[in-house]
Amino acid sequence: MKMSIDDAKWLQECLITMATDDISPISFAYGGGDDRDQWQRIVDRYYRFLVCEIAETYPSLLGHNEIQDYVKCLSLVDPFDESGKNPDDLVVWYGSDIRCSYKGGLIVSKYGLLNADAAEDLAAHWMHTAKISPERFPANGIKDADAALLLAKQLFECAAISRAAGWRLSNEWPELNLGLIEELEDIFDKYGVPWNEGPLVPIRSL
Numbered sequence: 001m002k003m004s005i006d007d008a009k010w011l012q013e014c015l016i017t018m019a020t021d022d023i024s025p026i027s028f029a030y031g032g033g034d035d036r037d038q039w040q041r042i043v044d045r046y047y048r049f050l051v052c053e054i055a056e057t058y059p060s061l062l063g064h065n066e067i068q069d070y071v072k073c074l075s076l077v078d079p080f081d082e083s084g085k086n087p088d089d090l091v092v093w094y095g096s097d098i099r100c101s102y103k104g105g106l107i108v109s110k111y112g113l114l115n116a117d118a119a120e121d122l123a124a125h126w127m128h129t130a131k132i133s134p135e136r137f138p139a140n141g142i143k144d145a146d147a148a149l150l151l152a153k154q155l156f157e158c159a160a161i162s163r164a165a166g167w168r169l170s171n172e173w174p175e176l177n178l179g180l181i182e183e184l185e186d187i188f189d190k191y192g193v194p195w196n197e198g199p200l201v202p203i204r205s206l
Contacts, residue, residue: 001181003195008181012113013173015100015180018055019108019158020118022097022140026079035080036203042079044200046098047071052191054104054184057096058141068201075203097141102154109158111180112165119162123155 001008017023028042049055050067057070070092079093100108108114126148129136134145142148188195 001178002185003181005176007195009173009176011184012176012180015054015104015108015184016113016115016174018098018100019105019114020122022099024094024097025074026093029079035078039078039080040199040203043071043075043203044198046074047201048188048191048193048195049098049104051193052187053101054107054187055098056101056141057098071201075201078203099141105154105158106161107180107183109161110165111177112162112167113174113177113180114158114162114167115169116159116162116167117169119155119159123152123159126155127152 003011014023014028025042025046028045029038047067050057050071073092077089077092079090105114105119126142129139130145130148130152137144137148142151185195193200
């Protein structure tokens with residue numbers, strides 16, 4: 001394992017959360033270092049997740065056509081300094097959400113880390129909504145009822161994989177899984193965004 005224990009724990013907990021919940025970019029912040037350090041870490045980690053297709057965001061990059069363009073916006077707006085800013089500037093930090101992609105969900109599930117109960121509840125919700133109220137779509141980044149049914153199928157699949165891998169309900173975060181971290185490090189290397197390399201997208205406040 002190349003990354004620090006603290007980084008590894010953060011990464012594992014973040015992926016577990018994103019596998020069944022949507023979070024905003026600012027949620028990537030955690031203790032340690034000054035605000036600029038945290039800002040740079042958030043930008044690089046957000047970029048790394050999207051480039052490696054471990055996660056996806058909606059609304060689809062807030063109208064940006066490329067991941068690089070969207071993350072560039074994050075690098076230009078300091079999320080920790082709201083003084084003198086137009087609230088619209090901060091929409092890049094609070095106006096979109098990120099969640100695990102199908103690929104990311106499968107990785108988390110493979111190690112028995114996905115909350116299978118939560119995944120099944122979410123799958124049942126989208127399946128019910130797609131069948132009973134298809135007019136509600138698009139919603140939460142899901143374009144239509146067919147997409148919701150596909151998402152439900154994927155969530156049920158991931159839940160079954162996680163249960164088979166030994167997932168058990170607990171109020172505590174799971175112990176650090178070195179297999180998961182090493183697989184993620186290999187993925188980051190493969191996509192040309194190694195964990196300890198940076199800054200990937202240098203921050204520069206407007």
